[in-house]
Amino acid sequence: MPRFDVTSYGATGDGSTIDSPAINRAIDAAAAAGGGTVHFPAGTFASHSVRLRSNVTLHLDRGATLLAAAQRDGIGFDDPGSGAGNPYQDFGHSHWRASLIWGEGLENIGIVGPGRIDGAALVRDMRPDSPPGTGDKAIALKLCRNVLLRDVTIVRGGHLSILPTGVDHLTVHNVLIDTIRDGINVDCCRNVRISDCTVNTHGDDAIVLKSSYALGFARATENVTIANCMVSGYDTGTLVDGTFARNDPAAADRDGPTGRIKLGTESAGGFRNIAISNVIFDRCRGLALETVDGGALEDVVISNIVMRDVTSAPLFLRLGARLRGPAGRGAGRLRRISISDVTVHGADPRYPSMIVGLPGARIEDVRISNVRIHSRGGLSPREAAEQPPGLINVFFAEPGAREPYAVPERADAYPEPSMFGILPAWAFYVRHATGVRLDNVDARFEEPDTRPAIVLDDVRDPDLHRVQLSEVDGVPSVVLRGGTAVTSETGVAKTFHLPS
Structure with a gap:
C-alpha cells in the first residue's frame, strides 16, 4: 500500500506546533488514493482530533509520539456530537468524536506501532457541559x-483509552496501556481478539466488555477472546517507567486499585461466547462477570488465571436488576460459566469469591474447578459488626440480635464486590443459584478466620467435590441455608445446615 508521511503534509513533530491539520490532510490523501499507510516518523506530534478514514492505517514509528494537546486560541478537540441520544449509559460512552483519534462507519482501518499515543490533555471525566474543545478518549x-x-503504547488515555462501540472484527494485539481510567473498553462488539496486551489502570477497569444502549438499541457483545494478557493496578504511570509502584491504596470509589477484567456493568445487550485464558492479575481487583441491565451473560469459559495481591473478590458473578434501559425489561440470565485452573495469592479477606443472583432470577450452571485460593485471613464475625461508617451493611451483631446470614439483596445497586460489605464467608459466598459445582478447590488462609469458609444461601443442587478448606475448631466449614442438600465427595470436614 502507498505510504503518506505526515511531514510531507506540513506536520513538524516539534512537540509544540499543532500538527492535526497536517495529519488529517495526509489521511485524506491516503483515502483519496484508495487507501494507504499514514506514517509518523520519530518526533512528538502535538494534535487535536485525528479523523480516520476507511482503508487507512496510521503507523507510529519508533520514537514517534502522537500527543493530545491542550486547547489553543479557542481550538481543541472535535465537538462530541449528538451521541447516543438516551440516558442509559454514562456520557463518556455516548459520544466518540471528542477524542484524539476517532472514526465512525469505517472499514479496514488500523493504528500500529511501535510508537506512542500520549493523551496528556485528555480529561478523565467529561460531561455534557464541559467547555467546547474538551477531549476524553x-x-x-x-x-x-x-x-x-x-x-502501540498508550499513556494517559483519558476516560477511555480504547473505546470501540458496535465494531465487528476487531483485533487488539501487543498493546501496552498505562492510564488513569479504563484501558480497553469493548462495547456492543462482535468477533473480537485481544491478545498479548499489558494494561495498567489503577483507577478503573483494565479490559472490560460492555453491552450498553449507546447505539440506540441493545446489541450483544459476543465471540470474544482475551488471551495472554496482564492486567494490574499499580500506581498510574509506573508501569511504563518500570517502577511498578504500590503507594496509592485506593481507587476513586474508595475500594482498592481496580485494574481487572470485567464483563459489565452496562449489560442491556448481554454477552455470549466469551473465552478468557492465560491472564495475570497483579495488585488489582479480581475477575467480574456482571449482568444487571436485562441482558443474558452466557457461555463463558475462563482458564489459566494467576492473581496476586487481590484487592476484592477473586471471582465475582452477579445477576442484578439495575435495569438501565427502556422500561419493561426484567432481570437477565447468567448461566453456563466454566472457570478452571486459577491460582490466587494474597486475597483480601473481606470479600470471598461470590456467585450472587436474585430471588426468582437465579444464576445457573457454574463450574469452578482446579482452583487454589490463598486468603490473608485474620477476620471474624466481629469485624462485620464493627465496620466503620460508609460501608454498606452490617451482618453480625451481638449474639442473638440478628440472624448472621441475612445478607441484603440490593437488587438495583451498582454491582461491585464491596456492595454487601464484609460477608459471612471467607472463601465462597453463593446465593440464589442452581447447579453450582466446586471441583478440586483448595482454599487456605494465612491467619485464622473464624467465619465459615463457604456459605450457600438458597442454592439448589450444589456439588462440592474434592474441596479442601482451612479450618478453625468449632467453626463450620460449610453453611447451607435453605436450598437443597449438598452433594459432597471428600474434603469438606464439617457442614452445618441452617433452616430455610
Missing part, C-alpha cells in the same frame, strides 16, 4: 469493521 470507534490496533 485516546481512540474511539463507532460502527466500524475490520479494525487492527497493534504494537
Whole structure:
C-alpha cells in the first residue's frame, strides 16, 4: 500500500506546533488514493482530533509520539456530537468524536506501532457541559469493521483509552496501556481478539466488555477472546517507567486499585461466547462477570488465571436488576460459566469469591474447578459488626440480635464486590443459584478466620467435590441455608445446615 508521511503534509513533530491539520490532510490523501499507510516518523506530534478514514492505517514509528494537546486560541478537540441520544449509559460512552483519534462507519482501518499515543490533555471525566474543545478518549470507534490496533503504547488515555462501540472484527494485539481510567473498553462488539496486551489502570477497569444502549438499541457483545494478557493496578504511570509502584491504596470509589477484567456493568445487550485464558492479575481487583441491565451473560469459559495481591473478590458473578434501559425489561440470565485452573495469592479477606443472583432470577450452571485460593485471613464475625461508617451493611451483631446470614439483596445497586460489605464467608459466598459445582478447590488462609469458609444461601443442587478448606475448631466449614442438600465427595470436614 502507498505510504503518506505526515511531514510531507506540513506536520513538524516539534512537540509544540499543532500538527492535526497536517495529519488529517495526509489521511485524506491516503483515502483519496484508495487507501494507504499514514506514517509518523520519530518526533512528538502535538494534535487535536485525528479523523480516520476507511482503508487507512496510521503507523507510529519508533520514537514517534502522537500527543493530545491542550486547547489553543479557542481550538481543541472535535465537538462530541449528538451521541447516543438516551440516558442509559454514562456520557463518556455516548459520544466518540471528542477524542484524539476517532472514526465512525469505517472499514479496514488500523493504528500500529511501535510508537506512542500520549493523551496528556485528555480529561478523565467529561460531561455534557464541559467547555467546547474538551477531549476524553485516546481512540474511539463507532460502527466500524475490520479494525487492527497493534504494537502501540498508550499513556494517559483519558476516560477511555480504547473505546470501540458496535465494531465487528476487531483485533487488539501487543498493546501496552498505562492510564488513569479504563484501558480497553469493548462495547456492543462482535468477533473480537485481544491478545498479548499489558494494561495498567489503577483507577478503573483494565479490559472490560460492555453491552450498553449507546447505539440506540441493545446489541450483544459476543465471540470474544482475551488471551495472554496482564492486567494490574499499580500506581498510574509506573508501569511504563518500570517502577511498578504500590503507594496509592485506593481507587476513586474508595475500594482498592481496580485494574481487572470485567464483563459489565452496562449489560442491556448481554454477552455470549466469551473465552478468557492465560491472564495475570497483579495488585488489582479480581475477575467480574456482571449482568444487571436485562441482558443474558452466557457461555463463558475462563482458564489459566494467576492473581496476586487481590484487592476484592477473586471471582465475582452477579445477576442484578439495575435495569438501565427502556422500561419493561426484567432481570437477565447468567448461566453456563466454566472457570478452571486459577491460582490466587494474597486475597483480601473481606470479600470471598461470590456467585450472587436474585430471588426468582437465579444464576445457573457454574463450574469452578482446579482452583487454589490463598486468603490473608485474620477476620471474624466481629469485624462485620464493627465496620466503620460508609460501608454498606452490617451482618453480625451481638449474639442473638440478628440472624448472621441475612445478607441484603440490593437488587438495583451498582454491582461491585464491596456492595454487601464484609460477608459471612471467607472463601465462597453463593446465593440464589442452581447447579453450582466446586471441583478440586483448595482454599487456605494465612491467619485464622473464624467465619465459615463457604456459605450457600438458597442454592439448589450444589456439588462440592474434592474441596479442601482451612479450618478453625468449632467453626463450620460449610453453611447451607435453605436450598437443597449438598452433594459432597471428600474434603469438606464439617457442614452445618441452617433452616430455610
